[in-house]
Amino acid sequence: MKTTQSLKATKLSLFNFKSIPTRTFWITSISFFMCFFAWFGIVPFMPDVVKDLGLTPTQKWNSIILAVSGTVFARLLIGKLCDKYGPRLCYTWLLTLGAIPVIACGLVQTPLQFLVCRLFIGFIGASFVITQVHTSLMFAPNVVGTANATSAGWGNLGGGANRLGMPLIAAAVVSFGVADAEAWRYSMVIAGIVCFLMGIVYYFFTQDTPEGNFKDLRAAGEEVTTKKDKVGFSTVIKDYRTWILFVVYAACFGIELTVYGTMDDYLQNTFQLSRLTAGNIVLSFALMNIFARTLGGFFGDKFGKLKGLRGRVLFLAAILSLEGIMLVTFSTTTSIVLGIMFLIMFSLTVQMAEGATFSVVPFINKKAIGSVSGIVGAGGNVGAFLAAMLLKSKSAVAEKAALVSNQGLGEEVMKSAQSAAASSAVSSGYFIIGFVVVLTGVLALAIRFSTEDEVVLEPNLNEVSPELITVKADYKS
Template identity: 30%
Template sequence: MQETYKGNKQILFLSTLAFFVSVMVWFNMAPFNSTIMEQLGLTKEEVGVLMLVNLALAIPARIVMGQLVDRFGPKKVFSLLLVVMSIPCFTFALANSYWQLLISRLLLGIIGASFVVGIRMIAEWFPQNKSGFMHGIYAGWGNFGSALASFTLPLIALWVGEENGWRYAIAMTGVISLIYGFIYYRSVEDAPPMKEFKRSKSAKGMKATSFVDLIILVAAYFPIYGGLAVLIWSLQRTSLLTLEWAIGLYVLLGVLYMHRAVKIALENRAYLMTEIPIPEKYSMKQVAVLSLAYFSAFGAELAVISMLPMFFQETYALGSIGAGMIASSFAFTNLIARPAGGWMSDQFGRKKVLMILLFLLSILYFGMSFLSGHWPLALAVLLTMSCSMVGQAASGSVFSMVPFIKKNNTGQIAGMVGAYGNIGSVCFLAVLNLMYPAAFFSVIGAGAFLCFIFSCFIKEPSLHALERQKVSRGA
């Protein structure tokens, strides 16, 4: 028993570190937005598009990664992802044109799907009564990689002391990702000893267990394509795409969505005509509501992390190092807040905790909309950290519920919920490209309040539901 617990802790540490490295690579551009804009002669709108594309492909990638991890296991998927994603990291560091930066950043967004892989790994290695807390540790400490990037990469660039210091700093994160991919593969297993890893029979998408759930599932895929449409609109708005190309891509996205909808309907039609065993049933409405809650909580965090260094530079006339250090406080709270959100959900009720946190989050983001250079810097940092604390705790609360929906589809459900986090970030950054930061924060606050209302429809996981999952796993 003691050896098993030791193995659990080792898996938690190694998986959290893998996600930490992924996030560090994912957000290694944020501290250098102003530097890259100045050296390569970019406009503020072009930098905004780079921030947007950095998040875009994580949307479909999280769906696909969820399917792959349920089919092939987190060990192989996480390791391969870390190794492959080092390549666009290197090409970004070497880029000399805007298109090279754009394509590299677009591909790097795929590494944001790494979050989904670890969710399935942690779910396999820890019991249900510790699910929220352990997933909170994984996500909270893993997301701290963005804070490390904001805090340390400018120092590394300064230490190099050349105008290309930012290139060396970003390339270094690619080297770390490449090396750790091999370390992770040699150090972990998909499930504890004497426990079978329940794989999906194929890498196909989720199945609905009622006709109402089928409608919800088809509708849930629409924002995924909508998030990509926002990206196309942003590219067209900054003249990187002509109107004709944009219209053609909109049509293509529409066709792809219709194809996906028809495919889901055909795959589920025969399945729904059979008698579905009780252990196989789960609520798609639960998935949809949690997805919207994550859209608001984590989507806002990603968007704010991307813009906060530049925001503090412009609002308080700070240098890149000072702004990066202050902005890192937004992600620093991950270390405590996300595990705390999971722990509170385990102890005091998942639905109640999530509703309270979403309501508080809406108030705090409305408060952020009033930030200006007239505020004392210390007060601005305090409000920023408070906003991050509550948002991260809400994200932890969301994923404290995900593993309880359907065990052997945890990866796919986490992929859907996680994708909505990226959809939220893309949508919020698109708002930022259209409006001033004050309106940007107000929109996030309004979204959090709407999700607070939606969270009323969440059902608290019952003991009966947990027992049903045990039966389905053969426990």
């Protein structure tokens, strides 16, 4: 059996571009950013889309649900594919094929075509899983939490940056003589083309591991794990810890998506803010991904050094519970000053919880990181779907009752009553969700690691354990 010292990075040196892990970190982060940018790229243009295609309120809401639903299945699949073919090829195909529905979205002519495109655009949300797998393969255990959290956080910025970026692209298109009503179409086409080009960049400028691509390693008779060490997907889904983290990620990333998508209207209805002011506040919430998620991974690594793998779990449980408390408190606040204060604390803790989650994921099963990441990542979208359905159902019932009870009192009175009812319904929904998040924080404490896991997977101080710097050979296909 041949052994080769691993080239995994033990530090996140952002400007060491000669380093393969660093170069991969930047390319995967930018690719993730572009996928999220394109995934939510249509959001700033929804009023134009509704007018252009004649979407009903139900069709508009269904387009949001379809985009989230498509991502669930894609994330479950892509993790297994990463374990088999490597993140490089998976990202290349996801970016190039995912560009097709993004471009097609700018060419649709009917509501049905739009809904179909939204479903398939959601598949590029699986980019998160590939990003986490690739950084997990590139960075050593002492810094993998920080690397995972930072790449994910910076990638998530794409979901907020499109609020500024897509209108700017539209404005640039209009300056070339395109009609305002058609600008959203050209903007989606451009976003799709950029995704396609990033797929080409990913193929030529990254590799699966610091030692080389999966295909080349196998051809040379080398492999990260021997054939007997390989584990099946069934082994991963039978591990209860995988499903606890599935629920945990639903309670952090899933809730962030839902709150991000409903907060504009809530701030307007509750605190009588203008749409512009509310939008800027929500944008600021999204921009906290620049540092907040990184903090979660950083402290996950720090607690790992102090208390081993159990320390990572303890921090995750604590920050998740704090996230729930912040959301519960925010939901009961009637002061705009206190509301913004607790919203900031919620956005900080929810993003830190996301980073802390993926400081634990690489240690659940080091031989099937992709499969575990895929299942956990899918949990985020399931959480978003369930939370959105809760808020939608509560809001619909409350608004309908308000309109019925104030019928005949004038349009202004009915509009005000509807706004107040929506605010109250969403507020109670946030309260329920926050309480569930706190319970999920308690559930996270059930994640356990064996003594062997602690010795093999958690390095002392800044050292990388011998078990993790060995590339085992004698692979037989």
